Amino acid sequence: MPSPRTARDPSRTNVAIIGMGTVGAGVARLLIDHGDRTARHAGKTIWLSKAVVRDLNKPRGIDLPAGILTDSIDEVIDDPEIDVIVQLIGGLSPAREVMLRAMEAGKDIVTANKALLAEHGGELFTRAQQLGRSIAFEAAVAGGVPIVSNISQCLSANQVLSMEGILNGTSNFIVSQMEEKHAGYEPTVKLAQELGYAEADPAMDVDGTDAAQKLAILSHLAFGATVDWRDIPRDGIDRLDPVDLQYAAQLGYRIKLLASARLIDGELELSVAPTLVRKGTPMAEVRDAYNAIRVVGDAVGPVFYHGLGAGQMPTASAVVADLIDTAVGRTQLTFQTLEYFAEGRPARTVQRDVGKLRGRYYLRLHVSNHPGTLATIAGVLAEHEMSIASVIQHEERRGASEATGSSGSEAFVPLVIMTHEASEGAASEATQRIAALPSVEGRAVRMPVRE
Amino acid sequence: MPSPRTARDPSRTNVAIIGMGTVGAGVARLLIDHGDRTARHAGKTIWLSKAVVRDLNKPRGIDLPAGILTDSIDEVIDDPEIDVIVQLIGGLSPAREVMLRAMEAGKDIVTANKALLAEHGGELFTRAQQLGRSIAFEAAVAGGVPIVSNISQCLSANQVLSMEGILNGTSNFIVSQMEEKHAGYEPTVKLAQELGYAEADPAMDVDGTDAAQKLAILSHLAFGATVDWRDIPRDGIDRLDPVDLQYAAQLGYRIKLLASARLIDGELELSVAPTLVRKGTPMAEVRDAYNAIRVVGDAVGPVFYHGLGAGQMPTASAVVADLIDTAVGRTQLTFQTLEYFAEGRPARTVQRDVGKLRGRYYLRLHVSNHPGTLATIAGVLAEHEMSIASVIQHEERRGASEATGSSGSEAFVPLVIMTHEASEGAASEATQRIAALPSVEGRAVRMPVRE
Incomplete structure (x- = not known):
């Protein structure tokens, strides 16, 4: 189906946010409070036209200009003036359907929904390519650490040989606390919940699912692999005994929930597991809810990235960078050559036994x-x-x-x-x-x- | 002067390298040995058409296809088939004149020449914009660490609040060795020269000039400043006494040659100096010839980058990433909105007293x-x-x-x-x-x- 819109307004990109939770409010704040900056970096105005919420009366901690809020997804999808949809609905459905309909209506997508990409990425990316649309997803992996663009663009001269990272901030907060305070797992999870680092049900964070989904996305990008995150051997921190943190320390190590992808004999070795990492290395010193990723390229050698993997403004920073790239036209150029999971494309790298x-x-x-x-x-x-x-x-x-x-x-x-x-x-x-x-x-x- | 070429071949970008030293040979190797990979990431062939050398008979440690080597700069500038010039001549002249002539002949530029940009950036960028050409320069700062694209694109949703970094690998190698081996400055410089980490005349590296030039370039990008690197207060490691490394260690610090830019009350505080950095922080643990940069953005918070700041293949990685971006068309889009030192543009941030x-x-x-x-x-x-x-x-x-x-x-x-x-x-x-x-x-x- 061809796009119903033929050309963008060259001086302005109109944006609708669907889903005004914490991150959505952060994105709105950057667009509204820092419109000058965003326009300077994009060379054009990025205009927040609409924000779709479920409950129009819920307080959001942000002053939105009149007429922006709506509770109708159809209203923004049917609006020919909207150029880009920031899709911040969590979960798989209706997020998937909303994204497909928005692309069919000619809109480019920016999303932070990692689970959706890990689950339906093949379908969504294939459809985007058929429709000539783009999907940007920097915020889906490692929050404010711009690892998606770094792998897709900045390190593009390299064959990535390995990536390993702390991709789940909740787990890292819990493990760091257990180590520093000599505390047990259960009370530390409670503390993490009180401080907002863990959700009421932290299962996906602490059992390795979240890290495996992120690793699958990065493995598609870096290795041209076609990985189902369920096939990644994974272990979480939910059975971690404080005594192991102490023995590891005696041996000169810290324990980190490490997601790892390594190219061995042309095959891809993938795993997510609590791992002993030698003290004094940058990875071992990653504390609290920080994320970090070490990428080794065959030309560049090791490059290490460290930053906030979650939180309102770090994630909003990634979403708005994607918005700027989409408004400028960079996302569309990158998307065409992205080694991402288009259906029917043979995997360039297979997962190692x-x-x-x-x-x-x-x-x-x-x-x-x-x-x-x-x-x-x-x-x-x-x-x-x-x-x-x-x-x-x-x-x-x-x-x-x-x-x-x-x-x-x-x-x-x-x-x-x-x-x-x-x-x-x-x-x-x-x-x-x-x-x-x-x-x-x-x-x-x-x-x-x-x- | 309008470009004599009207459109690029959509399936192929032809490249000429001017200056086949260590980095040039690395770039040639990536283009020749890994053409498939480069084509996959660019969506088109990046073809090494010519390589200009001063001495056709000098061995280069790389097998170049017949007909590529030439000793005539005019030959590549006058060749309408060449799309991009990789300008790897060091120093200011004839590098400046070659770059201007190449742009006037309709070619886009990729360069690693930091001194040239620090000195003549205003003229070169203004001319590029007048001619509708682009200059990519990832390799000019921090070698393999992609800090230029990270500041220009990945962190573009932020106002950068501060940047501090170890931008000179030679100095960091010397300081790390002095600290670890309790060695004096002079013998450590000799060791660095033997190992290839320092040049025969290391003055620009050890006296802070190199770091100040890189900091000036990053400050233009991140703050819209117009900084002459000579105005950055700077001190080198060339008068560092080993006893200070020992006292610093007693106090819980390491000494690093730190280049620093901080936004204070809307003004830019710039300095390059041997600085006491607290042990256990990522910056203090940067060893050997590695570079590192910590950027704090108002939305993303701190992001820390660490990698090889020099060397043949890390620098070539940055050059070829720029070539891919230029072949794809991303560089041209980014260049239009870059807050770089176009002449006549008022500085957005002034340097603090x-x-x-x-x-x-x-x-x-x-x-x-x-x-x-x-x-x-x-x-x-x-x-x-x-x-x-x-x-x-x-x-x-x-x-x-x-x-x-x-x-x-x-x-x-x-x-x-x-x-x-x-x-x-x-x-x-x-x-x-x-x-x-x-x-x-x-x-x-x-x-x-x-x-």
Whole structure:
């Protein structure tokens, strides 16, 4: 279906925001309060024409000019004067339908809806290309850190070799707090909720889903991969025991929820997991709700980005940068060459079999304090070609077993092993065998280690 | 003068490189060895048509296809098939004349020549705009760290409030080595030269000139300022004494050559100076020849960038990203709205009077070990409204005075003072008065402090 509009007003781009939550209000504030600045950077006026809300009477903490608010999505989609829709409805439906209808009505899209892109990106991007429209989505990954444009444009001379990042600010806040305050998981989640860093139901943030969706989007961009986020092996911080933060610290590491994509032998190794990261590296020092991403390109080498991954104004900053790019015409040029998940396009990179992932591992076991236990465990590791780099085993202390949530049996003590490099397949099998040993109690904790 | 070419070949952009030094060879390598990748990211072929060298017989460590090398600049400027010139001649002349002639012949420009832009940017950008041509210069600042596009595009929703960065990799390598190895300045410069991190004459790198030129370019972009780099107060690392690195470490800081731009009361505070940066912050942990920049935007908050600021392939990565942007057409769109130093345009931000800069200071003096000395010095500071935050004065040790290069008189000991916030004017006057006291020997070392 051709666009019903033939040409944009060269001096002005008219914008409608659909969904006036926190981010929407921030976008409106930037457009209204800083119109001069935005016009200077775009070379034209970016005009907030409409803002669609569900409840016209709800207070929004922002003074909107008269006539802007409406509760009718149809009104903005049918308005031929609207050039760009800022689509800030969360979830999948009606967000998907609204986006499709808006594009069919000739509008370009700016969105922050990561879940929608991770789920329906193929359909939406294909339709946009058919219609000659564009979708900009800087705000969908890492909030204020402009990683989408950096991968799509600034580092475009490179083959990206690897990306790893802290992409979920909620998890990073919780882990940083647990480490700094020696606090448990549950009370820290409560604190995060009180401070507004975690939602009432933080499941998607803390179980690795959010980071996996973001990693899938970045992997499409950087590797021309076609990844379903559900296929990314992922582990969250929701089972993280404070004792592991302490052992990691003793070994010279911090634990971070790391999303990782690495090109190995032309295949893409993907994972989201609490990971031991060596202290003193920029990634290990990322605190609070910050996000960070380290991209390694074959020409540029490592480039590290660090900033606020969420919050009203950082996210609004990303949305308005996209609006400026769309008003200027840059988004449309970039969109044409974006290696994004258009349907029917063969993936340039395929995901590597999970068992083939390689890395070092941290193991924490609760073992019986009897002669031969360490020998048995080391023997199982050796059978799986995993060699031991270091071991921590302290003498039995009363109370230590309580901290690990075990049954409190006096005969068991914690044993921590750092391995040299091994395959995920071997590590997984060895860990399962070890956890089943009679001399091992409870679950075996296993986390990857990065230098 | 109108462009003699009317339209580009939509499927191919022809490029000529002028100046085949290290970076030129890197650019050629990316274009020749990775043509598929470049074409994928640009949506068209980027074709290396010509490479201009001074000496056709000099080995270049790269196999160029037959017919590409030439020693005639005129040949590429007069060739109507060449769309873009990668201008990699160093220095001011003939680089300036070549760039002007190339633009007059209808070619867009990509350059890495920071000194040329810092010196003749006004003329070159004005001429480009008159001719409808573009100049891309990502590689001119911070090598592989894409700070130019990040400020011009990715953070365009923001008013930048401050930028501070380690913009000279040579200086950072030298300072990091001096700190880690407890080595002196001269032997470390020699090491840097042996390793290829410093040129035979490293003056422009170590005296702050290079960082000031880069800061001037970034200040034009971020603040719409019109800054002559010579007006930026600057100090280099060439007089840095290892003893100050040690005192800084005792106080919890590292010393970095920091280029800083801050918007204060609508005026721009600019400086380049060895600065005490608190350990554990990302900026303090930037080692070796890496560059880093921290930008604070009013919406996005702080964004931190870290990567390789020099070297063949990181710089080539920036040049080829610019080439892709120019081939796609993004550079031309961005260039139209760039707040760069077009002649005749009034500056949007003016440089703040140097004396008004405010900050904390580190002072190191060599004082006579007599009663009343500290009281006299504290009195001078108080008269200039500088209050003391901390003091280090150790008992006299033999040899300590030698390390500071003083006359070795036994009666003098080092005194280190950290002040609370004060104005540069007050700090400068107080330091001069203190250095002239009979109880103070040699020069007074003064450096700003950042948290």
